[in-house]
Amino acid sequence: MTRPHVVILGGGPAGVGAAYQLRRLDRARVTLLEQQHVAGGNAGSFALEGLRVDYGSHRLHPACDPAILADIRGLLGDDLLDRPRHGRIRLRGRWIHFPLQPLDLALRLDPGFALGSARDALLKPFRSAGPEASFADVLRASLGPTICDSFYFPYARKIWGRAPEELSAIQARRRVSASSFGKLARKLLAQVPGLKRPGAGRFYYPRRGYGQLSEAFAEAARAAGAELRFGRKVTGVVAPATPEAPWSIEAESDGAIERLEADQLWSTLPIPLLARLLGEATPAAVREAAGRLHYRAMVLIYLVLPVGRFSEYDAHYFPGADLRITRMSEPKNYANLEAPAERTVLCAELPCAAEDAVWTMSDAELGRLLAEDLARAGIPLPAAPLRVEVRRLRQAYPIYTIGYEQWFGVLDGWADGLPRLLSYGRQGLFAHDNTHHALAMAYAAADCLEGPVFRRDRWAGYRGEFERHVVED
DSSP, X not given: OOOOEEEEEOOSHHHHHHHHHHHHTTOOEEEEEESSSSTTGGGOEEEETTEEEESSOOOBOTTSOHHXXXXXXXXXXGGEEEEEXXXXXXXXXXXXXXXXXXXXXXXXXXXXXXXXXXXHHHHGGGSXXXXXXXXXXXXXXXXXXHHIIIIIHHHHHHXXXXXXXXXXXXXXXXXXXXOSHHHHHHHHHTTSTTTOOTTTTEEEEETXXXXXXXXXXXXXXXXXXXXXXXXXXXXXXXXXXXXXXXXXXXXXXXXXXXXXXXXXXXXXXXXXXXXXXXXGGSOHHHHHHHHHOEEEEEEEEEEEEXXXXXXXOXXXXXXXXXXXXXXXXXXXXXXXXXXXXXXXXXXXXXXXXXXXXXXXXXXXXXXHHHHHHXXXXXXXXXXXXXXXXXXXXXXXXXXXXXXXXXXXXXXXHHHHHSTTEEEOHHHHTTOOOOHHHHHHHHHHHHHHEETTEEOHHHHHHHHHHHTTOOOOO
């Protein structure tokens, strides 16, 4: 069989996962281009004061496909830790455990919230069914006003920067796993001893940070013969002039320009960026559609504290509008690391737009902002930070505004119509997905390559599966 040259753009889980699987199956010669100097993308890790920290809070869910999970176990060995989930949510001034636990809810939930939610559950059969055109419509109809107004709606405004009425109903169906009282009840029952599903209330996490997952796939891909070029920013793409001609890719590295050709071009880059990289060759309607899709940016604030541990919790969630951050994690508690004994790191997530004032705040200003939020939440810092570090993600989450699917459809159809091009992964499919979903896309893509031919009919079947993905909280 003829083995084509596949060039993969992007070294996140979808990129390195595909590189590994293509080479393991010996289906292609593979070259991967990644802008950063290490694999992982937004799911990567870096060293900070003797600790490995992630770009936000990440975990590998037990819902991962068994075959992929077996590969991950083989790659990581004893470094793949099986950990209990131990987080908490600040809801109306009270802390409740997350994942939700029946006894904890009974003891700690605000009585007014509990009574309101119970009333909303009883009245659900009498609520009129509306058109369910928006995120707000879906959740208000299924959960009622109490949970929506106290939890989901303020959280949505913070995470996506839009009113719930402006967000698509698809956002509720793809992003909210407990979108009805029935689903919420099943989640609660899953935490009851004797009724627990396998993996419920647990997660997998690499010992050396979440980025170790992508790094292991990258190392295995390279060992199998893939060429991985890090520190390469793709600056231009030229589509084949004829059906048989190759793709041409231009990348910049330390001021030097590299050019390479590909029989197949697989892109995990944000699909609007891919459209821009093709320049004037991209039709005007596609360029317009690219401008209509929006991503939420994220400022990540890291505080290095001179204490062994800040709290027992791996993550704290802040849905309320009184605080600016949405989540704070303590990486030490994910990996169960004891060293270094004299310090720990906190990582707070602050969603924003790249035009917002917080995007350009100094590290010191953002450190003070976080300290103020924690004091307001009743968990003040135990000591002044030794260091404040800030990282910025320009494209953290896709924003599903009402009608976004029309614009994504234009881009998706355009990409699908180009010869020997595949746009996939979270960014390539504009999807709210977990890492195990991105890896499933990578493995599916490799399965669709037969000799020089990418089986579009088989890929369409996989796309149907991807559209049923619901983000695991």
